Amino acid sequence: EVQLVESGGGLVQPGGSLRLSCAASGVNINKNDVQWVRQAPGKGLEWVSLIFDSGSTHYADSVKGRFIISRDNSKNTLYLEINSLSSEDTAVYYCATRPVTNSRVWGQGTLVTVSS
Amino acid sequence: DIVMTQSPDSLAVSLGERATINCKSSQSVLYSSNNKYYLAWFQQKPGQPPKLLIYWASTRESGVPDRFSGGGSGTDFTLTISSLQAEDVAVYYCQQYLSVPYTFGQGTKLEIK
Numbered sequence A: 001e002v003q004l005v006e007s008g009g010g011l012v013q014p015g016g017s018l019r020l021s022c023a024a025s026g027v028n029i030n031k032n033d034v035q036w037v038r039q040a041p042g043k044g045l046e047w048v049s050l051i052f053d054s055g056s057t058h059y060a061d062s063v064k065g066r067f068i069i070s071r072d073n074s075k076n077t078l079y080l081e082i083n084s085l086s087s088e089d090t091a092v093y094y095c096a097t098r099p100v101t102n103s104r105v106w107g108q109g110t111l112v113t114v115s116s
Numbered sequence B: 001d002i003v004m005t006q007s008p009d010s011l012a013v014s015l016g017e018r019a020t021i022n023c024k025s026s027q028s029v030l031y032s033s034n035n036k037y038y039l040a041w042f043q044q045k046p047g048q049p050p051k052l053l054i055y056w057a058s059t060r061e062s063g064v065p066d067r068f069s070g071g072g073s074g075t076d077f078t079l080t081i082s083s084l085q086a087e088d089v090a091v092y093y094c095q096q097y098l099s100v101p102y103t104f105g106q107g108t109k110l111e112i113k
Helices: none
Strands: A003-007 A010-012 A018-025 A034-039 A045-051 A057-059 A067-072 A077-082 A091-097 A110-114 B004-007 B010-013 B019-025 B039-044 B051-055 B068-073 B076-081 B090-096 B108-112
Touching: A003 A091, A018 A034, A018 A091, A018 A110, A034 A077, A045 A067, A045 A077, A045 B090, A057 A067, A077 A091, B004 B090, B010 B019, B019 B039, B019 B090, B019 B108, B039 B068, B051 B068, B076 B090
Parallel strands: A010 A110, B010 B108
Antiparallel strands: A003 A018, A018 A077, A034 A045, A034 A091, A045 A057, A067 A077, A091 A110, B004 B019, B019 B076, B039 B051, B039 B090, B068 B076, B090 B108
């Protein structure tokens, strides 16, 4: 079964950091373009970051310089390191493949809450 | 950045009737090398992750009912539900995945009239 499972979310104070994980099964993350998308409470979907199969990375302007996307091919896991957090980063964070291959899948999401 | 604009923001349709949602991109999302539109449609129900319905603007994802169809060309795209069912109540999003950032439309909330 093709599956992405996010973890690592939680409650963090403003200015703090977290590392989100996205464990893949049935799909090789190093052979797919994989993105992070977030959704603030009651709001729409916001694209956050992408790592191409080549390893090239891209970020939304709203997170550039604060977030770092990476992957561990040996663990078939994608990561998103999120730093200098503010309340505006409170959201459910989803990982998902870019729908350009036969491996089209979204995870269930992990909630990040930034609050003191 | 490519701006994706959906219309309407909300829509109420009677059961069994047709529902049409529009998505307009500020620039072309056509990749000339393969002649494909890099445009996807998603359905999201409360408390659930987005579900991919349509990719390449008009290719239905496996398992998606055939009452869902995607169309359009240039910078104007549509998602059509041919005969609305109760389980189709959701928010629908379009996304372009041609050029980073891979922007989403603002969403269209579909309800039963």
